[in-house]
Amino acid sequence: MLLVGNITRRGVLSSARPSTHGRCNLFDLAGPIATRASHQLKRSVGRSIGQRQQCRQMSGLTRFLGNVDSTSVIYGLIGANCGVFLLWKTSPYFALKHFTCSPDGIVRNHRYHTLLTCTFSHVDIWHLAVNMLGLFYFGGQAAIDMGPRRFLGMYLAAGAVSSIAQTYRDSINPYTRNSVLLGASGAVNSAIMWGVLCRPTSTVLIWGLVPVPMALFGFFIMFQDLWGAVSTGGGGMPFRSSQIGYTSHLVGAGVGAATWVALRRAPRRFF
Numbered sequence: 001m002l003l004v005g006n007i008t009r010r011g012v013l014s015s016a017r018p019s020t021h022g023r024c025n026l027f028d029l030a031g032p033i034a035t036r037a038s039h040q041l042k043r044s045v046g047r048s049i050g051q052r053q054q055c056r057q058m059s060g061l062t063r064f065l066g067n068v069d070s071t072s073v074i075y076g077l078i079g080a081n082c083g084v085f086l087l088w089k090t091s092p093y094f095a096l097k098h099f100t101c102s103p104d105g106i107v108r109n110h111r112y113h114t115l116l117t118c119t120f121s122h123v124d125i126w127h128l129a130v131n132m133l134g135l136f137y138f139g140g141q142a143a144i145d146m147g148p149r150r151f152l153g154m155y156l157a158a159g160a161v162s163s164i165a166q167t168y169r170d171s172i173n174p175y176t177r178n179s180v181l182l183g184a185s186g187a188v189n190s191a192i193m194w195g196v197l198c199r200p201t202s203t204v205l206i207w208g209l210v211p212v213p214m215a216l217f218g219f220f221i222m223f224q225d226l227w228g229a230v231s232t233g234g235g236g237m238p239f240r241s242s243q244i245g246y247t248s249h250l251v252g253a254g255v256g257a258a259t260w261v262a263l264r265r266a267p268r269r270f271f
Contacts, residue, residue: 070143073152077120077139078132081184084120085128095121100180101163103171115167119159121182131184139191142256145198146263154194155187158255162186162248169247181245186252189225193218193256225249
């Protein structure tokens with residue numbers, strides 16, 4: 001008698017019957033084989049259709065981002081930040097859980113989305129106002145320079161990477177281990193650094209009053225953030241607490257500088 005144990009386990013010859021001569025009848029095998037082939041074909045067609053739908057969705061998103069102008073991107077980001085600010089007033093627990101980033105939230109609760117969502121979160125009105133002014137002026141010009149799609153990619157990447165860096169820094173500082181991170185400063189700093197590198201001799205008005213060259217303005221900001229980062233946990237000085245995420249500011253500026261270098265090496269209309 002013919003044994004088909006290891007084959008019938010996969011459902012290929014499950015209905016095959018041995019003949020009187022100890023061999024399988026090929027006509028008995030045709031039905032199960034054809035059925036399995038039909039199922040495989042259906043699954044393959046289904047996967048192909050799903051992949052085509054995903055490609056169409058991605059191409060649709062690409063076309064949408066390609067048709068959106070720089071002003072719409074800036075106003076959209078400002079609107080999102082203002083929306084989360086209002087969320088703090090209506091649902092503070094939800095905002096604290098999903099729009100702030102912390103070592104505990106990442107490691108224990110696996111809320112990885114907060115690495116990006118915290119970039120849109122502000123509790124204090126002045127914190128929101130300063131960041132949105134920076135986004136409007138520096139981000140608006142950067143979006144015109146590189147295009148809205150590239151700017152949005154740089155902005156979101158700077159926000160996420162700066163959140164990762166600051167969260168790690170907070171996790172090794174006993175004074176900030178239980179703190180939470182929020183704010184768009186890291187992402188906005190990428191736009192500021194872009195402007196500093198693109199137009200170092202341009203004039204910027206600090207608080208709308210004091211005119212200084214962009215290069216000097218950028219140096220002042222970077223020196224302030226570097227000094228703050230060192231004095232709150234580096235350079236041999238003792239750790240202490242701070243309400244400002246200096247590390248996220250520096251990393252965000254670094255993303256802006258890296259974007260400038262990457263696009264400068266390729267031919268672009270704005271260089």
